[in-house]
Amino acid sequence: MTATACGPVDGTVEVVDPGVPGERPARCVAVIRGTEKVFAGHFPGFPIFPGVCVVEYVQRGALATLPEPGGAPAAVESARFLGPVFPGSTLSCEFTWSRDDATGDWRCRAEATTERGLAARVRLRFTTREKREATG
Numbered sequence: 001m002t003a004t005a006c007g008p009v010d011g012t013v014e015v016v017d018p019g020v021p022g023e024r025p026a027r028c029v030a031v032i033r034g035t036e037k038v039f040a041g042h043f044p045g046f047p048i049f050p051g052v053c054v055v056e057y058v059q060r061g062a063l064a065t066l067p068e069p070g071g072a073p074a075a076v077e078s079a080r081f082l083g084p085v086f087p088g089s090t091l092s093c094e095f096t097w098s099r100d101d102a103t104g105d106w107r108c109r110a111e112a113t114t115e116r117g118l119a120a121r122v123r124l125r126f127t128t129r130e131k132r133e134a135t136g
Contacts (some may be wrong), residue, residue: 009053106125
């Protein structure tokens with residue numbers, strides 16, 4: 001299974017393991033190709049994948065492994081960038097899902113790594129279809 005979306009990145013995310021909330025994390029991978037259009041300006045002569053693009057790949061992986069179909073992104077609760085991502089890197093993401101009992105939202109803690117180690121930690125929140133229909 002792969003997930004693609006409209007955004008600042010061109011590639012796709014492959015689900016390696018959909019995981020089971022409370023039992024094992026979900027896992028996805030994405031190859032950061034040197035042809036990504038963001039590399040043209042970030043930075044010429046020393047390309048580094050922008051943090052917002054790392055978050056985009058994390059979000060795509062989260063959507064592909066969301067435990068409940070029909071959820072939608074609600075918030076990037078935090079993002080911490082810990083290491084650079086370069087052209088040709090394989091971005092591996094691990095997602096730990098939990099349900100917020102008070103709101104019914106799904107939350108995920110994601111760690112994104114490359115061959116060089118930890119690249120980012122991101123926390124995302126997703127709202128459920130039922131909640132959107134009730135408030136929309």
